[in-house]
Each structure stands twice: as structure tokens, then as C-alpha cells.
Amino acid sequence: MATPNQEELALALAAHGLLLRGAWQPEASDTLPALPDGHAPGAVWMVGVVGSDFWPHFTASPYYQDGQSDPLDRWSHSIGEAMAERFGGIALYPFEGPPYFPFQRWADRAEPTQASAMLLRIHPEHGLWHAYRFALALPQGAAPSTRTAGIPATQPAAAPGPWGDLCSRCSGQPCLQACPVGAYTGTTFALQSCANHLHGNSGGSCMQLGCLARRACPVGAEQRYAPAHAAFHMQAFAGHHPGGKA
Numbered sequence: 001m002a003t004p005n006q007e008e009l010a011l012a013l014a015a016h017g018l019l020l021r022g023a024w025q026p027e028a029s030d031t032l033p034a035l036p037d038g039h040a041p042g043a044v045w046m047v048g049v050v051g052s053d054f055w056p057h058f059t060a061s062p063y064y065q066d067g068q069s070d071p072l073d074r075w076s077h078s079i080g081e082a083m084a085e086r087f088g089g090i091a092l093y094p095f096e097g098p099p100y101f102p103f104q105r106w107a108d109r110a111e112p113t114q115a116s117a118m119l120l121r122i123h124p125e126h127g128l129w130h131a132y133r134f135a136l137a138l139p140q141g142a143a144p145s146t147r148t149a150g151i152p153a154t155q156p157a158a159a160p161g162p163w164g165d166l167c168s169r170c171s172g173q174p175c176l177q178a179c180p181v182g183a184y185t186g187t188t189f190a191l192q193s194c195a196n197h198l199h200g201n202s203g204g205s206c207m208q209l210g211c212l213a214r215r216a217c218p219v220g221a222e223q224r225y226a227p228a229h230a231a232f233h234m235q236a237f238a239g240h241h242p243g244g245k246a
């Protein structure tokens with residue numbers, strides 16, 4: 001099996017509207033599963049989306065159209081498995097768990113993401129408008145040429161303080177003011193208050209255009225999700241979190 005280079009991987013993913021989001025080199029403490037040949041992975045490549053570029057690819061797929069549950073996870077899984085087989089590795093998914101793989105900590109080892117006041121990872125260019133679909137653990141030799149090599153697994157995810165510098169320097173921190181039910185405090189997220197709002201009569205704006213707090217963030221604003229894409233995530237989120245007692 002030929003070891004893929006970064007360009008090959010990026011090209012294969014681009015056919016699905018997916019992006020290579022950098023890579024990192026695992027250490028024994030990462031306790032990743034072994035590769036099909038029994039060896040430990042030599043590199044883990046993060047695969048995800050930025051903005052809504054992948055949306056037309058996904059909506060054209062049978063997974064979006066078949067009416068079954070969790071279409072985006074099933075779409076991601078089908079591509080992840082195909083890529084893993086093609087490149088002699090294994091695919092690891094953010095949505096399989098608990099226990100979950102620490103995708104946000106992995107992201108910090110692969111690209112310049114940092115903890116935000118919204119707990120999501122924020123990227124200096126993409127802002128909050130990005131997410132991970134899977135990671136590919138590949139053999140030794142598939143070494144990353146993007147940022148990453150050698151960042152230790154034990155390095156704290158966020159520095160300095162509770163958030164990275166983007167949020168610490170952000171004037172007025174509008175994300176913390178924008179939620180109609182104050183679900184974000186900067187260090188916590190009140191899931192049930194959010195769910196109650198989404199299921200109530202006044203939840204329409206969040207449901208149709210996406211989270212008002214997330215939309216208030218000025219970083220990477222041009223990457224905000226398209227309305228149909230945002231509504232899809234909100235429907236999935238509300239579907240998994242019924243309204244009830246706060």
C-alpha cells in the first residue's frame with residue numbers, strides 16, 4: 001500500500017467537499033486503535049468542513065435523501081471507511097461514543113484552533129464555522145507537512161486562561177450577550193435552557209438560521225453556515241434534546 005501524501009489525501013477529500021484540517025503525530029499515551037497491519041498509527045489527519053462548501057455534496061448523497069436517522073454521520077462514515085481502506089489506515093469518528101475521541105484536543109494539535117467563550121473551538125480564519133467529520137489514522141511515513149509535528153499530547157488545550165487569545169481580546173464578547181436565554185456564561189453551556197427555547201414558540205430564529213450566539217461572533221463571519229445547512233444542524237440538535245425542565 002503506497003503511503004499517501006498530503007496532496008493525494010486533500011484531492012480525495014475535496015471530491016466530497018471535505019477538507020484536510022492538518023495532522024498530528026500520536027504518542028503511546030493517545031492509546032489509539034492499531035492499524036489493519038497491527039502497527040501503531042504514525043500520523044492522524046483531521047478531516048472536516050469549513051463553512052457550507054460541503055453542503056451540496058452531502059445533500060446530493062443518498063444519505064440525505066433516504067429519510068433514515070443521522071444522515072450526516074452515515075455520510076461521514078461511508079467516506080471515512082472508503083478513505084481508510086484506500087490509504088491503509090483506520091477512520092475515527094467524533095460521533096461514536098461515549099466514550100468519545102477528544103476531537104477538540106486533537107484539533108489543537110493539528111491547526112491553530114483554541115478554546116472559545118462558546119466552548120467550541122475557534123479558528124483565526126474560520127471562526128466558529130467549522131467542524132470535524134472524521135480523522136484518518138495512517139501508517140508511519142504518512143508524516144504531516146502542515147503544522148503539528150511534535151506538539152505533546154499533554155499540552156493544555158487552551159492558553160492563556162480559560163480561553164485562547166481571540167476571545168480574551170474580543171471587544172464586548174457579543175456571543176455571551178446574544179443568546180435569548182443566556183445559555184452561555186463563558187465557561188458553561190446550559191443545554192436544557194437552550195433546548196427549551198428551541199422547542200418553544202420563540203425559538204424560530206435559532207432554528208431557522210442557527211444559534212444566535214454563534215452568529216454574533218465576528219471572527220470568520222463570511223464562513224457562517226448557509227440557512228439550510230444551519231437549520232439542518234439545529235433540527236438534529238433539537239431532535240436529540242427535547243424541551244423539558246431547565
Ligand code: B12
Pocket residue numbers: 093094095100101102103104105106115116118119120121122128129130131132133157158161162163189191233234237
Ligand atoms: C458530547 C458533545 C456535545 C454535548 C456536550 C459538549 C461539551 N462541551 O461537553 C452537547 C450536546 C452540549 C454538544 C453541543 C454542541 N456541539 Co458538540 N460534541 C460533543 C462530542 C460528540 C463529544 C465531546 C466530548 O465529550 N469529547 C471527549 C473529550 C475528552 O474530548 P476533548 O477534545 O477533550 O473535548 C473537551 C474539551 O476540549 C472541553 N473543552 C472545550 N473547550 C474547553 C475550554 C476549557 C477552558 C476547558 C477547561 C475545556 C474545554 O470540552 C470538550 C468536551 O468535554 C464532540 C465530538 C468529540 N468527539 O469531541 C462534539 C463537538 C464538540 N460538538 C460540536 C458542535 C458543533 C456542537 C454544537 C454547536 C451542536 C452542533 N452540532 O451544531 C453544540 C454547541 C454547544 C457547545 N457550546 O458546546 C463540534 C465542535 C466543533 C468545534 N468548532 O469545536 C464537535 C467537535 C463535533 C464535530 N463533529 O466537530 N456537544
Ligand code: SF4
Pocket residue numbers: 116117118122166167168170171173174175176216217218219
Ligand atoms: S464573539 Fe468574541 S468571545 Fe465570543 S467566540 Fe467570538 S471571538 Fe470569542
Ligand code: SF4
Pocket residue numbers: 178179180181182183184193194195197198206210211212213214
Ligand atoms: S441556539 Fe439559541 S437558545 Fe440555544 S444557545 Fe444558541 S442562541 Fe441560545
